[in-house]
Amino acid sequence: MSTVTDLLTANRRYASTFTHGNLTAPPTRRIAILTCMDARLDPAKFLGLSEGEAHVIRNAGGRANPDALNALVISQQFLDTNEVVVIHHTQCGMTGLRDEAVTELLSERFGGPVERQQYGGFDDPVQSVLDDIATIRADARIPDDLPISGFIYDVETGLLTPVD
């Protein structure tokens, strides 16, 4: 558990100078960010977000999968956000990933049949951002006039490029 011990040491250091104890749940910038779990991405840092300012939803690829859509609905209906930003990135581990290949690998490694799931792999991050914006728009629980923008984060430069 040495990694966790290190994280807890860092946490005590963080708490020792903590100044955000009076924040409430609704994000002050009224925005939700949907992005990838990738370790190279620190969305708060690369977007200049402080504690309390934005919801951050992260999964494999930053996809608008069913649970991410549920999170966006909660964010908008209960915590007053009114804008979404979808950010995928270069060199994503989900590039080229096929559900069949994942299922096959799991069956091999775990020695038995594994139910096939939708993991959300894609071929092109620009297209996957466009697809996810369309998926969010198509959800009956999302307001028609919700501003949604999309970007690609470049892991080699730290820069965002808009997807139009």
Next chain:
Amino acid sequence: MSTVTDLLTANRRYASTFTHGNLTAPPTRRIAILTCMDARLDPAKFLGLSEGEAHVIRNAGGRANPDALNALVISQQFLDTNEVVVIHHTQCGMTGLRDEAVTELLSERFGGPVERQQYGGFDDPVQSVLDDIATIRADARIPDDLPISGFIYDVETGLLTPVD
């Protein structure tokens, strides 16, 4: 789009001093963090994580829902993580949230029937962490010996408390 303009300005500032351009996808600390989308939580900051070190999966509540489980599987099988930390928090917006209440509110606001979904509300964050650890353990795609630990983050102090 003024919020997004501000985020892009902050992004250019971040990129102007960016030094992480040579990182690869597998997290160097080989750990995945599962936590809530709540704006008050900055997991990289409160755990002392730098770019490249850990996967961070976030949704409404930090729940081990199907898409989070898929992300953990990808993290472990394709990107070599071998440990999970589940972090829920005090004052979570998911506390007391009932799927029926969400569905009813959505039907009222959008003027029509809305399919009921599992949003992941809970009553007690300690119990929800224990439930989610059990859910991860029960998944046939998760190694039996995977270390999983659980914590509650206190939004008033910035401190983590272990859930045993």
